[in-house]
Amino acid sequence: MGTYVIRRLLQMIPVILGATFLIFTMVFALPGDPLAGKCGERPCPPAYAAAFREKYNLNDPLPIQYGKYVGNLAQGDFGETTNGIKVIDQLKARYPITAKLALMALAFEAIVGITVGVFTGIKKGGFLDNLVLISTLVVISIPVFVVGGLSQYFLGVKLGLFPVTVTSANPSFYQLMLPAMVLGSISLAYISRLTRTSLVENLRSDYVRTATAKGLRRRRSIGLHALRNSLIPVVTFIGFDFGFLLGGAIVTEAIFNIPGVGGYLFRSIRARDGASVVGTVTVLVIVFLFVNLLVDLLYGLLDPRISHD
């Protein structure tokens, strides 16, 4: 177990380096000059321009710029935007909000999705099963920005059940509830279908028959034996979904006006603000990799046949 974790952690390093390099290169290629418009209606004085280029390493070729960036990053320095704002401060202020949103979405989709999946899986082919199959298909095929707009209108404006937009810099649980449900809606459909398919398959397996034969109550044989093994593909999906959620947060945060990392990232890309983009994505990639490591470790807990030794 220990060696497995260490090996996986070591394997992460090239992935993190590669992903940051990829993002760095793309940001490097962003058209536009950070000095344009910096000094108002006139071009910047040469001395200022030279100092500016020196400070942000703009004179170096790409590999050296990247090397310097990674060197700073390894010391926990995320650099500054060209406006002199420390990226780390922005990330510290915004990541907790997005994390809260993503975790709420994750909890919502996991709890509701697995419950729905279990109920439909037990009674395969029943009315509820067909209803859920059709409604999940509908949900999957509607893009998240349409779901967001519609639910904002109907649940927020018309019925007044939820706040329409987030108005504070530190949104409450209640304010984030609707955005989290919107964000998790598509994955909710996938999770319920995945749980259903996997449970149906496992209910036919020998160990469930044994459990029933030795007199376990139905609830126990499904809950303890079948469901636990059926959760493996679901947990895998949730791990991958974490990345999707953080990407989807860009849209959800735009619709609901949430001051999280998605909107920040989007504005930074539009403003050609390289340091913010690379910093945000780096943190995101690291979080994504750790979540997936966690998922792989969970396999062993869910299915005793899988071991990491």
Added chain:
Amino acid sequence: MTDAAVAEVTVAEPRDAGTREEERSLASDAWRALRHNPIFWVSAVLIAVFTLMAIWPSLFTNTDPREAILAESRSRPGDGTWFGRDIQGYDIYARCIYGARASILVGVLTTTMVVVIGGGIGMISGYLGGVWDATFSRIGDIFFSIPLLLGAIIFLSSLPEFFNENYFLVIMKVVLALAFLGWPSLARLMRSSVIQVKPNDYVQAARALGASPSRIIRSHILPNSLAPLIVVATISLGGYIAIEATLSFLGIGLQPPAISWGIDISAAIVGLRTTPHMLFFPSLFLSLAVLGFILMGDAVRDALDPKTR
């Protein structure tokens, strides 16, 4: 979306040459099952209609989608037009018809590129193994760790102005962004199914008979490992259409002279309270197109997987 499909799909059993009684290939078996599946026909009709719409939009409407009648701006459905007019006075019905082209083009071209690149790389790493496998898998991990939507936004922003010159280049811009980040999931899938097929007796026999690697791949491995790839590619096609719309919604994908459902939805979401029809119709078309491809993928998967029959 692709991730879900990858997790959900079960690799079709490679056909076992020894136990065949009559000449029935996997493909003809699958076709037999498909023919009796109403879902297949529903999705086939949806896809056919949207493809026709993309190729000859003038078959469906005589109205020019760029003909702005400002006097009738935001008129309701039935006031002289079927679906009403949007804020610019465009006929929404015509816009919906002409919008199909962008979505179908992006979906089909992206899927083709992803299948060729991902399938090719997956084949190489699965068949050759060793250093090739390790290299390509690690490169795939890097791309995989960047969320698709997020990476696409950065990629699109960093492309040079050259790509905004004409309609085809603008479409290609979106296609390149999605294919650039979307190939690893298909490569992983292809790799795993090639690894499953490779140790089979018929492959060993072909090698013993002195068949060249290209012949082994072409006539033995490829036909037997392609099924999961086709299923996931079909489902992802729907996903790519949704992502194209999302990018256009965010203002990064296609730009206004081009006609796209995403652009129209983005423009309509402002008037959600007063003119919901402007949002409803493009969303409906978009969702139906996505639904068509997802249903098709589902039906093909069920047909190819002997376990669900």
